[in-house]
Amino acid sequence: MILEAHDVAVTIDHRTILHGESVRCRHGEMTALVGPSDCGKTTLLYTLGLLLTPTGGQITADGAVVSATGHRARRKFWRDHAAVVLQEYGIVEDESVAFNALMRRGARRADPRLTAVLDKVGLAGREKEPASHLSGGEKQRLALARALYRDAHVLLVDEPTASLDAANRDLVIDLLAAIAQRGATVVVATHDDDLIATCDHRHHLNASNATAAPEGRP
Numbered sequence: 001m002i003l004e005a006h007d008v009a010v011t012i013d014h015r016t017i018l019h020g021e022s023v024r025c026r027h028g029e030m031t032a033l034v035g036p037s038d039c040g041k042t043t044l045l046y047t048l049g050l051l052l053t054p055t056g057g058q059i060t061a062d063g064a065v066v067s068a069t070g071h072r073a074r075r076k077f078w079r080d081h082a083a084v085v086l087q088e089y090g091i092v093e094d095e096s097v098a099f100n101a102l103m104r105r106g107a108r109r110a111d112p113r114l115t116a117v118l119d120k121v122g123l124a125g126r127e128k129e130p131a132s133h134l135s136g137g138e139k140q141r142l143a144l145a146r147a148l149y150r151d152a153h154v155l156l157v158d159e160p161t162a163s164l165d166a167a168n169r170d171l172v173i174d175l176l177a178a179i180a181q182r183g184a185t186v187v188v189a190t191h192d193d194d195l196i197a198t199c200d201h202r203h204h205l206n207a208s209n210a211t212a213a214p215e216g217r218p
């Protein structure tokens, strides 16, 4: 899927967070949203993920406008494309590793796909463990296991390598690259130079977003 922002603006509480952002995120590629703190990387990621409605411009998926659709159409979009937006990993702490990977209970005793996916992210054999027992790096990998299991067409990730050690960072970067190579549209908001270097495409946000004056003021 080609997910695009066309001249997108976002204003929240009379404050302009984004103005005139356009980016094309292609399938089979990993796109980095890059720029200084507060320039709106997360805001653009959430807008691409239809979690925020742009106040100007539009979001299209394979050329069709998706940002102007209602709640039901958005849910259908996410279901059809198995898209995943990872916000703070989205881990349900009280539930097991298997639940978090599948996002449902009642996994069959032997699910070879789940086993293979957990093996890929270094969590093999830990299906029954509560997610609360995992470290930050393991939770991040578990969140990616969910995307791998769902065979997500679209994966939007905020700061996927923040606060990880070098080994975990490399693993997460390799996983994201592998998901993109498999044909998914992967978008990351990041400050990580190594991750940025791995991306196929870099979108630099308007630095002026970081200091944009409140709407209506000079």
Ligand SMILES: Nc1ncnc2c1ncn2[C@@H]1O[C@H](COP(=O)(O)OP(=O)(O)OP(=O)(O)O)[C@@H](O)[C@H]1O
Pocket: 012, 013, 017, 035, 036, 037, 038, 039, 040, 041, 042, 043, 044, 189
């Ligand atoms: N829901 C909201 N309500 C009010 N202000 C918001 C909201 N979401 C974001 N902002 C503001 O928008 C600006 C951009 O935030 P955003 O998190 O998108 O930046 P960022 O580039 O991802 O920053 P960082 O690199 O530090 O994570 C910030 O000043 C933030 O306070």
